[in-house]
Amino acid sequence: MGSWPPEVKGTTSRFKRPLGKYKIIKRANCNNCGLCVKLCPCGVYKFIGKKVMPLREYRCIGFSCEGSEHYCVAQCPEKALMVIKNPTIEALGDYRWTSDLILSTWYQAETGNPPDYMEYKIGNSGGGFDRLRFSFEFENQNFSLKEDVSTTIDLNRRNDGRPQVTISVPWYGGGMSFGSVSLTTMLARAKACMEWNTFTCTGEGGYPEALIPYKDHVITQVATGLFGVREETIKRARIVEFKYAQGAKPGLGGHLLGDKVTPDVARMRESVPGISLFSPFPFHSVYSVEDHKKHVDWIKEINPKALISVKVSTPVDVDMVAIGSYYAGAHIIHLDGSYGGTGAAPDIAKKNIAMPIELAIPKVHRFLLEEGVRDEMVIIASGGIRTAYDIAKAIALGADGVVIGTAELVALECTRCGNCERGRGCPRGIATTDMELSSMVELEWATQRISNLFHSWYLQLIDILRRLGMHSITELVGKTDCLFYIDKWSENG
Numbered sequence: 470m471g472s473w474p475p476e477v478k479g480t481t482s483r484f485k486r487p488l489g490k491y492k493i494i495k496r497a498n499c500n501n502c503g504l505c506v507k508l509c510p511c512g513v514y515k516f517i518g519k520k521v522m523p524l525r526e527y528r529c530i531g532f533s534c535e536g537s538e539h540y541c542v543a544q545c546p547e548k549a550l551m552v553i554k555n556p557t558i559e560a561l562g563d564y565r566w567t568s569d570l571i572l573s574t575w576y577q578a579e580t581g582n583p584p585d586y587m588e589y590k591i592g593n594s595g596g597g598f599d600r601l602r603f604s605f606e607f608e609n610q611n612f613s614l615k616e617d618v619s620t621t622i623d624l625n626r627r628n629d630g631r632p633q634v635t636i637s638v639p640w641y642g643g644g645m646s647f648g649s650v651s652l653t654t655m656l657a658r659a660k661a662c663m664e665w666n667t668f669t670c671t672g673e674g675g676y677p678e679a680l681i682p683y684k685d686h687v688i689t690q691v692a693t694g695l696f697g698v699r700e701e702t703i704k705r706a707r708i709v710e711f712k713y714a715q716g717a718k719p720g721l722g723g724h725l726l727g728d729k730v731t732p733d734v735a736r737m738r739e740s741v742p743g744i745s746l747f748s749p750f751p752f753h754s755v756y757s758v759e760d761h762k763k764h765v766d767w768i769k770e771i772n773p774k775a776l777i778s779v780k781v782s783t784p785v786d787v788d789m790v791a792i793g794s795y796y797a798g799a800h801i802i803h804l805d806g807s808y809g810g811t812g813a814a815p816d817i818a819k820k821n822i823a824m825p826i827e828l829a830i831p832k833v834h835r836f837l838l839e840e841g842v843r844d845e846m847v848i849i850a851s852g853g854i855r856t857a858y859d860i861a862k863a864i865a866l867g868a869d870g871v872v873i874g875t876a877e878l879v880a881l882e883c884t885r886c887g888n889c890e891r892g893r894g895c896p897r898g899i900a901t902t903d904m905e906l907s908s909m910v911e912l913e914w915a916t917q918r919i920s921n922l923f924h925s926w927y928l929q930l931i932d933i934l935r936r937l938g939m940h941s942i943t944e945l946v947g948k949t950d951c952l953f954y955i956d957k958w959s960e961n962g
């Protein structure tokens with residue numbers, strides 16, 4: 470780990486005309502006086518030779534600028550400018566990942582800071598984290614680094630002789646397999662997580678050798694298809710994750726379309742190129758807590774230093790699953806609620822099967838408290854964690870930390886188009902194994918974008934803790950009294 474926090478480096482979009490919320494129409498009567506170049510605080514205009522062009526139109530803050538002395542539309546001596554809402558934006562995103570949230574995540578990945586004029590805390594789903602607020606949210610923000618505020622969490626609380634694993638931020642990256650995303654995407658996630666002293670996860674698709682330099686920050690996954698699971702990869706990992714189910718598609722297992730099974734992916738998974746691969750549900754060797762313990766013991770025997778995480782979806786009896794995992798010897802119970810998953814997860818499953826994570830977290834937290842084992846078990850939550858505020862809310866509800874995934878892809882300019890399952894479906898070259906599409910993403914660029922997003926989240930978490938009068942993220946665990954729920958009635962006054 471280098472300097473702390475890792476350095477922000479401005480990392481602009483890789484596209485010539487990035488999508489923005491507003492469009493600038495510049496009429497032919499512009500005399501290229503350059504006044505707008507000087508005025509605009511967002512750096513929208515640039516001289517190309519002697520001509521002024523709105524080259525960074527995507528940075529325009531639109532009508533929020535109206536009334537200020539630098540509003541280019543009002544100041545232009547020729548009245549040559551017009552700002553309109555970009556009609557394309559209407560088609561971007563959905564109720565959970567709104568266009569504002571996508572654009573503000575891009576902004577954070579570019580600058581390492583939360584934006585001033587865009588929504589970056591909540592979506593518009595009408596429920597869950599989008600209706601929870603911290604009681605202080607109406608006070609002024611003050612994003613400054615505070616050295617006396619700690620965001621680190623310990624992942625081994627069992628005092629069982631296995632090493633302690635401490636991460637410097639209360640999040641790590643969820644499993645995305647080689648095959649579901651490109652090698653560049655995997656490497657960028659791993660490199661950024663190494664900088665931030667946290668983890669990424671291989672997912673169920675094997676452990677590409679290119680990840681070995683980052684092995685101290687890579688969780689290896691053992692899932693039902695056992696694709697790419699080898700003794701050497703288990704021995705290499707500081708944390709091994711059993712994936713019993715995925716919140717986005719509980720009971721359905723995994724499915725990698727033949728289209729994405731390139732020769733490299735097939736070799737890694739010991740299969741045949743072009744053939745679709747299924748990970749069944751469930752583990753057919755586990756039908757009881759005793760079977761589960763046998764599984765955990767198996768990994769502990771192979772790697773006497775590894776911590777064991779158990780990833781489960783959120784059925785109504787998820788509290789029983791959690792206590793079973795405790796008695797089986799797991800260090801981490803990873804609750805994966807609905808809402809997560811890439812565009813490869815079917816919507817019908819995402820929206821209708823698992824319990825929303827904001828309900829599952831307090832249920833498990835309270836049950837483990839009642840059972841007297843909460844202090845020994847780490848609760849990690851995932852399934853729709855999009856923002857720093859979602860992270861803090863999940864922790865206030867009772868989690869120790871969270872797992873993220875989609876937000877990292879959005880940092881790489883994913884548009885949430887939902888074409889992830891197809892071999893040549895991802896127009897952004899992120900969730901693809903196609904050589905040509907993957908080459909659209911450059912590794913250093915992608916690493917920095919993810920790292921910048923983490924920086925913005927880090928600033929926000931410090932600010933949240935500061936405003937709650939806390940010195941450590943661990944103080945926030947289970948503090949539901951910091952939150953309140955905005956129901957429809959109070960919203961309408």
Ligand code: SF4
Pocket residue numbers: 495498499500501502503504505506521544545546547548549550
């Ligand atoms: S201020 Fe108006 S006239 Fe001057 S360069 Fe900008 S758009 Fe053209």
Ligand code: SF4
Pocket residue numbers: 811812878882883884885886887888889890894895896897898899900
């Ligand atoms: S841009 Fe790529 S990663 Fe994002 S949803 Fe579309 S296909 Fe999936």
